[in-house]
Each structure stands twice: as C-alpha cells, then as structure tokens.
Amino acid sequence: METKNGYVTGVSGNMVSVKFDCSIRKNEIGYIILNNLKLKGEVIRINSDIAKMQIFEMTDGIKVGDIVEFTDELMSVELGPGLLTQVYDGLQNPLPELAKNCGFFLQRGVYLSAIPDREWDFTPLVKEGDKVKPGYAVGSVPEGLFTHKIMVPFGLPNKEYVVKKICPSGKYNVRATIAVITDSDGKDKELSMVFTWPIKKPINCYKERLRPDEPLVTKIRCIDGFFPVAKGGTFCVPGPFGAGKTVLQHMEAKNAEVDVVIVAACGERAGEVVEVLKEFPELTDPRTGRSLMERTVIICNTSSMPVAAREASVYTAVTIAEYFRQMGLDVLLLADSTSRWAQAMREMSGRLEEIPGEEAFPAYLESVIASFYERAGKVLLYDGKVASVTIGGTVSPAGGNFDEPVTQATLKVVGAFHGLSRERSDSRKYPAIHPLDSWSKYDGIIEKNKINVVHNILYRSNEVNQMMKVVGEEGTSAKDYIVYQKGEFLDSVYLQQNSFDPIDAAVTPERQIYTFNLLYQILTSDYDLNDKKEIRNFFNKLRQEFLDWNNTEWNSIQFKIHENNLKELYTSVREN
Amino acid sequence: MEKIYTKIESIVGNVVVVRATGVCNGDLALVGDSYANVIKLDNDLVSLQVFSGGVGVKTNDPVKFLGRSMEISYSENLLGRVFSGSGVPRDHGPVLTDNMIKIGGPSVNPSKRIVPKNLIRTGIPMIDVFNTLVESQKLPIFSVSGEPYNQLLARIAMQAEVDIIILGGMGLKYDDYLFFKDTLEKSGAMSRTIMFVHTASDPTVECTLVPDLSLAVGERFALDGKRVLVLLTDMTNFADAQKEMAITMEQVPSNRGYPGDLYSCLASRYEKAVDFEGAGSLTILAVTTMPGDDVTHPVPDNTGYITEGQYYLKNGRIEPFGSLSRLKQNVNKDTRDDHRALMDAMIKLYSSYKESLEKKSMGFLMTDWDNKLLKYGALFEEKLMDLSVNIPLEKALDLGWEILADCFEPNETGLKSTLIKERWPKNL
Secondary structure (H helix, E strand, O other): OOOOOEEEEEEEOEEEEEEEEEOOOEEEEEEEEEEEEEEEEEEEEOOOOEEEEEEOOOOOOEEEEEEEEEEHHHHOOEEEEOOOOOEEEEOOOEEEHHHHHOOOOOOOOOOOOOOOEEEEEEEEEEOOOOOOOOEEEEEEEEEEEEEEEEEEEOOOOOEEEEEEEEOEEEEEOOOOOOOOEEOOOEEEEEEEEOOOEEEEOOOOOEEEEEEEOOOOOOHHHHHHHHOOOOOOOOEEEEOOOOOOOOHHHHHHHHHHOEEEEEEEOOOOHHHHHHHHHHHHHEEOOOOOOOEEEEEEEEEEEEEOOOOHHHHHHHHHHHHHHHHHHHHOOOEEEEOOOOOOOHHHHHHHHHHOOOOOOOOOOOOOOHHHHHHHHHOOOEEEOOOEEEEEEEEEEEHHHHHHHHHOHHHHHHHHHHOEEEOHHHHHOOOOOOOOOOOOEEEEEEOOOOOHHHHHHHHHHHHHHHHHHHHHHHHHOOOOOHHHHHHHHHHHHHHHHHHHHOOOOOOOOOOOOOHHHHHHHHHHHHHHHOOOOHHHHHHHHHHHHHHHHHHHHOOOOOOHHHHHHHHHHHHHHHHOOOOO | OOOOEEOOEEEEOOEEEEEEEEEEEEEEEEOOOOEEEEEEEOOOEEEEEOOHHHHOOOOOOEEEEEEEEEEEEOOOHOOOEEEEEOOEEEOOOOOOOEEEEEOOOOOOOOHHHOOOOOOEEOOOOOHHOOOOOEEEEEEEEEEEEOOOHHHHHHHHHHHHHOOOOEEEEEOOOOOHHHHHHHHHHHHHHHHHHEEEEEEOOOOHHHHHHOOOOOOHHHHHHOOOOEEEEEEEEOHHHHHHHHHHHHHOOOOOOEEEEEEOOOOHHHEEEEOOOOEOOOOEEEEEEEEEEOOOHHHHHHHHHHHHHOOOOEEEEEOOOEEEOOOOOOOHHOOOOOOOOOOOHHHHHHHHHHHHHHHHHHHHHOOOOOHHHHHHHHHHHHHHHHHHHHHOOOOOOOHHHHHHHHHHHHHHOHHHHOOOHHHHHHHOOOOO
C-alpha cells in the first residue's frame, strides 16, 4: 500500500500542525515518527495543506520537520471475543499488558493489540450458501458467562452476502480466517473473529429502535421506585465533590440487573479505579454466581493521563457497549465523569482558537453531549432479540452549582436525573439523591399513582419542616406535625439504604414492591394522635421496627415477625 | 550543533520568540543567562518561556538550545539542601549535576497501583485519630490566609514518620521561607528534608516548576524504597501563576480567569501520589488557601474533585467537621480495636457540644447534660485539637478515654459496653 506522509510544521501543547500533500480525511489517525517512537494523533481540522492533529500523548521532543504517517483509518476500536474482564485506557490499550511490558509507568508511544491473541472454541451458525448481512452472526465462541457471537463486520456495505466458506467447529486463533463471504459482484471478503469500528460512529445494524419501557433494576430503592431508569434509557448523576457520585456508580455497577457493565473512568482519580480493579474480581454476581469481573469491561483514562485520550475514552466505552448490544445483551455503561470529558473538549477548542461559549466551553458542547447520550437505546435486532444500552453519566459541576453548562446540557437529553446533595451526604444519608429535586421520565417497578401520592407527602412534609423553622414546634398543628413525621419516616426507612448491611445494600424488586405496599398503607392512614410527644414516639417506634425489618432476610421468620409488629403498631392508633 | 541565536523577534510577558530550526518541543534553552523552555513551535518561530521572566531581556541576547528537557539532579546529596524553582541552589551549596532526571514524567499505570494500606503517624491527634493520613494519599489543607498553615506543615515535617520530606514552597513570603528553614534546622529534621522554594518576589514561571521538581525527585526516592512525604504550600499561588501565564499567552480563560486546563494541571501533579508495590511511596499534603473562605472558588473546588479528602484549618485548628480522609477506613481498623468506635463517639459528642454552645450563646438555660458537654468540649479542644499537641496515636486514644471519663458516665457516651468494660479508665 502506498504510504501517505506529511511533516510537522508547528507544536502547541498537544496540538500539532502537519503539512501534507496527499489526500487525508478528517478524524483520520496519524502517527508522528519520533526517533523510534510513534505517537498517535487524530486529525481534527484541515485548512488547505495544513492539518491540525490532536496528539494522544505528551508532545515533548517533537520538532518541526518530523515525519507524520497517515493511516487512512478513523479512530477505531477492535471488537471480538476477549473484551470482557479487560482494563483498557482511552485508546483501548490493555493496561495490565502494558504494565508487563513497561513497568510502573505509562510509556508513550507503546500501543498493544486490544484483543488478546489466543484460541477460541468456534461453532459455526451458518452453512455455505447462506445469505448474511452486516451484523448477522456466522458463528459463536463461549466466553465466560456468554456465548460470544462472531458477526459479519458492521463496517461492510449494507447489502447481502453469500457465505462461500465457513470453518467447521474447532479451535481457531482469534485472528485466523473462519469464514469467507462473497458480495453480489463476486468479490470475496475473509472474516476473522476480530474487526474494527470507528468509535465516533454509532453502530446501527439493527431492525429498529424501541421505546425504553422496561425498568432497569438497580436494587437501590430510591432509584427503582422513585427515580427509575429504563433499559435503553439515560440518566445523569450530578453532585459536588464528596457527595458520593462514584460510590453510587460502583453500587450500580455491582447490583444492576444487566448482562454486561462497562465502567468508563474518565478523568477521575486513579485510586477509585484501583478499588474496582481489586474489588470486582472478589465479588460474586448473585445472578450468575460468577465473579463480577466476568461481566465487566473497564475503560480508564484517569486525570493524569493525556487529555486527548480522555475525550476518546467515552466513545471507546460506548462503542464496546453497542457491540455487546448486537449480541442481544443488556448493557449498562457508567461514565464517571462526563464533566472531565467536556473539559477535554474545552481544552482542545481553546487550542484551536475557536470562539468560546459559556465558561469557555465550545459552542457545540450541547450537541456533542446530546449525540453521545443518544447512542443509548433499546433495539430490535435482525434475529428478533431485544437488547439495550443504558448510559449513566456523572457530572461534576464546578462549585456544586447545577446551573453550569455541562449539567444543563446533560439535563436536556437524559431521561432521569439523580441530583446528589451536599447536605444529604454530610448527614451521612446514602444514597444522597435529593428526593425533591430529582426526577425521572421512565416507569419504575411501582405504580406511578402510588408514587405520586407518596411523593406529595414528602413535599408537604418539607413545607411543614420549613414552616416549623419559623414558628417552632409549638406553633404547628398536630395534623401538620404528623405529615412532617411521615415524610421523615419515608426518607429514613425507604429512600435511605444501609450500604454496609449485606441485606439492605441491594434489595430485590419483589421485596421493594412488598415493603412499599405496607409503607404506602402506613403513610396514607390517618392517626388518632394529638400530642407531639406521642406522635414522635409513635413514629420513632415505627421507624425502628421498619429498619429492623429492612435488615432481616426476605421471607424469614424474623421478617414475618417484624412485619406483624409493624402492622399491629400502626393499626392500633389508626383512625377508622 | 551548539548554535547560538542572537535575534529575538518578540518579547511578551515571560515569552520570547526566536527564529530557529531543529528545536524540539519542551527543550531547555538559555536566554542570556536564564533558563527557558520551548512551549510552542510554529515553522521556524520558537516560543520560549523564560524562567526568570521577561524583564530586561534584550533583543540581541544570545539564545542557546541545550537539546534536552528540564532536568534535576537526583541523589542523596540533595538532602538538607534548598533550591529555587529552576533547580538552582539558594543555600550557597555546590551546584549538583550528577545523575540528572527528567521532570514531569509519565503517570503511573493504574493497573500497577495498589490499595493503600499503611498509615503515616504525624503525632497530631486531629490527624492520626480522626482523619488518618495514609501513605500514597493526596490531601489538601483548605485554609484562609492568616491561618497558621505553614506552622502546621512545619510540625508535620518535623514529626511525620516518613523517610524523606520534600517541601515545595510557592509564592512564599521570605519570612515564611526563613521560618521553615530555621524550624527544620533547629529540630534536626533538615537532614531528611529537601526544599524547593519560590518566594513571592521570584519570577512567576519558577512558581509553576516547584511542584514538578518536588514530585520528580520524590518519585525517584519512592522508587528507591523510601517513604516520601511531599508538602506543598500554597497551591493557590501555583494556580494563580498558571493563570497569569495562560493570560499572557492569550489563552481563553474559563472560570474567573483561570485556564480551561486547571483541573488537568492540578490533577497531573496530585496524581503523582502513589504506593509502589515492592518499593516506597509518595504522599502529598498541599496547602490550598481559599480566597474569601469560599470553597467553591475554582482552585479549592477543582482540588476537591482530585484529592482524597481534605483538612479544613479554621481558627488555628483542624476542624473535625468537613475534614475528611477518604482513605482512613483502609487503615484505622488495624490500629487499635477501639480506634473507630472512639473516633465516632467523640465526634458525635463534640457535635452535641457545638449545639449546647449555640444554645448557651442564645441565652437558654443550661441543663446538667449541657454543662457536661461544655466541659467536654473545652477539654477536647485544649487537649486534642490544639496544634501544639504532639502525642502518638495510642496515647491520644488513651487521652480520649480519660477525657470521656472525666466528663461523662459510661452509658452517656454511646459506646459499646464491651469496649467500655475493657477501656474505661478505672482509677478516676
């Protein structure tokens, strides 16, 4: 193949200007040749014969006149069996492999292949003469928990192909040819188990997109009942530092009822990734009894790693998520934090000397965020299976103020908003999701009208509480005081969870519905109590009993005892 | 190769531009007799940032490119020495040139990191007992100008149980620099200390190099198996220097004039904190002054998102509320069995004390319980919170029990009966 070359004419931070005299395309990958190193970069702007490239590495040592090799390929990831359990950086470099080669530090210019070179047990799913299209499975290999489908590359022109040759069952190297397909013009195409896909292009090899209408169970009561997330939906978690964004995401990664979880640690602390790395292999997935790591892929581009690769990391993550969706799986992508990704865009935009928008973020911030979240979705695949990608992103607003551009741009496009509040986390309330500010457009596991009734009690309770701050407890009527206590009760026994208690930390949907029904009865009853002290005592007792109930095993004898105690307690003072 | 250029095209702020070829990005150069580094290349125009500033640079000053990037000597000889922000000795000692290492090196591979597990004893109860400092942790000290944060750092430098202390001073008042030097010399801690000092009157560019120098040297010592503690004061000055340089370079400011990459700038320094498996560790404690006591100011705000907790220094004491060491639960379970429980109980009682204090100030009647709390609060502040207290963790825990026994009945503390039986002082 003819090589396309250019040479460096300028360097400014991680942006390099390159003069070229061949044809190149926007967003194509090029390498700067630096002695024996090759530094990866992406063309982000072309102006007559000068291309501006953002370099994914430190640019020290680059000089004017250095040769640049263009690859004619867009920034892509490798897809194939072996992705699960991996830890990648933003450019899909496997970090543990890199550590074996380079030691403690991330050396620049070292790029390893993302899919491990090994053999897989291949079973064909088509026979010679069958007709296939991009996205159709030609075979499968068993990978951990799943049957990993080997598909016709999505990038081929979308038309029918005839299977000319397919390998019989057996062990094959991941990069060996396992099938040959022929298009209508008689041109052959060899297929292996691995192919690449450009990360900025959504994968759309499916029949149609469906409305996200099935709840994604996170086993966090506050989310599943009040601010639900749907399979194929989107949600965001903004919060000031220390409010527990990352802890909440880790809990979701552990407990969510999905097939595959992609954790994208984008520009955050390396220590937090280490926690996942060391903790997940030890934990078992209650649904399968296998290690949690077997359903997880980690993309980590921590805050000290190059900024340009941080921008790529969320796209790498979502592309891998879409790939698993093509296999008929439900995938959850957790991105922490999208603000760092937006900041990476801001840095690049500044280097390009674009006219800045609000807080110097580029004017296209909103559309880029919107198109990223739009890659979530529930789809009907060619083989009739329904699969989904759900995206949850944290936002780290400057100063904890939700009025800043990234939070606002995100709120416009997501289906659920879990706003974390500093007060709730300071008073050690977990999860710190603010029950009055947050919202969701999806249906949860509990009937909506019941939730509305309960939510109204919460609003009223808050109003009474505000009022009490002015007029004192003495000036509040017993009726209002009961409403206030009801709200507090709801908050402490249902919205909050004890993340250290093995039973209360993750609650199954049946149990959530069951306990909610009793809670609903308690909250909607009127009580024959007039003395404030009496009221307080009553609710304190209720709370203690309910919390104990929450901590007992589902349907055990203790569970029934606490349930009966609760029923007796509240019916004894109920007004008929 | 050693070509000297004598025609400077432009001088703006600290940045000079010369026409030259074959120059690498990030290389070091000499402009006149000051060091400078290459920050931008545009065809044959080379932009250089002059460390000692642009003041007095002549258009025909000789510019010599050294063909290497910024380096600092690394050896045991650094111990006890003081250097400026460009790595030049400021203590009349000899210039060190052996074993040069690069500064601002690559970051550690996350998969090679380990979960931090060793505590660092400082002899300050508010740190050791209530918010334990852990090896490889990065923690800022949020404070208002006027608080004794430098005194606190000096105490930590003297008392902390680590092998090597590296003190990076940015925008220090000259008095403060002398204070550090005198205090460390008197206490004998100077022999394990290396200082990189930029005083307020030194050129701005040197200010931004101090953390890089400190951390590059610290990292090498850590790789050689040493437990290193890097103390930085004050990171707000560092951020302000970054701001100043960004504005002179005509970068678009993002928030209150700070450059858009402030977060990345701070993170790439703080993330140098690491515990090397099979070698030493690097821990960072950095003062960040909050302009106007505002924690939402861009510098403390961005810092909070990067670091693993924070200490609040207020009214000369480390505040128990708001201060947080996110890694403390990794270590405080293995210190002594009463550590966690006692810590929680004492903080809860102290928070009740604050409520009683408020009641008292509003003129409410004090109950017996309030009076007990008031006594407790006063003792707590005097015996444990005061910065001059220097006792080991175990002694501090014992003292905690004594204070509790002095003020309360055992069942008023909310501690578990088994612990009380074992630990409650009997001779009182």
